[in-house]
Amino acid sequence: MKLVGMLDSPYVRRVAISLDLYGVDFEHLPLSVFSTFKEFSKINPVVKAPTLVLDDSTTLMDSSLILDYFEHLAPAEKKLLPQSPAARAHDLQLLGLALAASEKTVQIVYEHKLRPSEKLHEPWIERVTGQLLAAYSALEKQLANPPSEPLTQATLTAAVVWSFTQHMLPDAINTEAFPNLQRNADLAEQHSAFRKYSIE
Structure with missing residues (x-):
């Protein structure tokens, strides 16, 4: 089984950490959708990270x-993920917010790194930044009372995404305004699975 993609992608990293917690054996292939596009395309012509190739060659x-x-x-x-409907809905709410924050971070990064500076559209950047802050503000409230199990899919994804934003956009978020998110990430980053699949 092969997991394809770079760990600086929060989507790849959350899968790697989760597979480790599930006890699933896999090989990590650190291919970039940019610098190793051709090599990646030989495994998955869509070149989407993460790509997971199962033992029977099914590609997810x-x-x-x-x-x-x-x-x-x-x-x-x-x-x-919890099994009861109410608890599951709560965790899915957190996951939706974390994944929205991830998406908005990626959009801001791509806007600055892939678009020529003279073509940057400031109103768009302001809008996306507002969405990013809204997602993190909602997550901050939800994490005021952390669960007894620190590594659920919701809390681990929130930690992965928060660390990703801090890594890629260090000046975009005032970390002091989000103590619950920072505490959740600090706790998660101490776990062996997080250290094994570090963003750096």
């Missing part, structure tokens, strides 16, 4: 779809 894409597959296979003691 999109971090949430990949994790849905393994959450279904995981034994009860290794599942990362």
